[in-house]
Amino acid sequence: MTIEKHDLHHEFPEMADEIHELKTSNAHFAKLFDQYHNVDQQVRRIETGVENTSDEFLEQVKKERLNLKDQLFQMLKAIA
Template sequence: MTIEHHDLHSEFPDMGDQIRSLKMKDRHFARLFDEYHEVDREVRKIEEAVEAASDERLEGLKMRRLHLKDDLYAMLKSA
C-alpha cells in the first residue's frame, strides 16, 4: 500500500510562493499550516502502522486534515 503525501506543497504545487508568503505574513495561516502538518503526520504514522489507532480516530484525523486544507486553500485563493 502506497502512502500519499498530503503536505501543502504537494497538494498545491502551483501555490508555493503564496504558501511561503502567507506563512511569513499571516500568523493565523501559519498556525493552521502547522496544525495541518501535525495532523498529517499523525495520519501517516497510523497508516504506516507506526502508531495504533481506532478506525474512528483515523477517520476523525482525516476529516480534520480535510477541513484545515479547505480553510488554507480559501486563504491562499484570497491572497
C-alpha cells in the first residue's frame, strides 16, 4: 500500500513562498504548522504499521489533521 504524503508542501506546492513567509512571520501559523506536521507524522506511523491503534482513533487523528489543514489554508489564502 502506497502512503500519500500530506505535508503542507505536498498539499499546496503552489503556496511554498506563502508557507515560508507565514512560518517565519506569524507565530500562530507556525504553531498550527508544527501541530499539523506532528499529527501528519502520527497518521503516517499508524498507516505504515509502526503504531497500532483502533480504526476510530485513526479516523479521529485524520479529522484533526484535516481541521488543521483547513485553518492553515485559510491563513495562506488571506495573504495570497
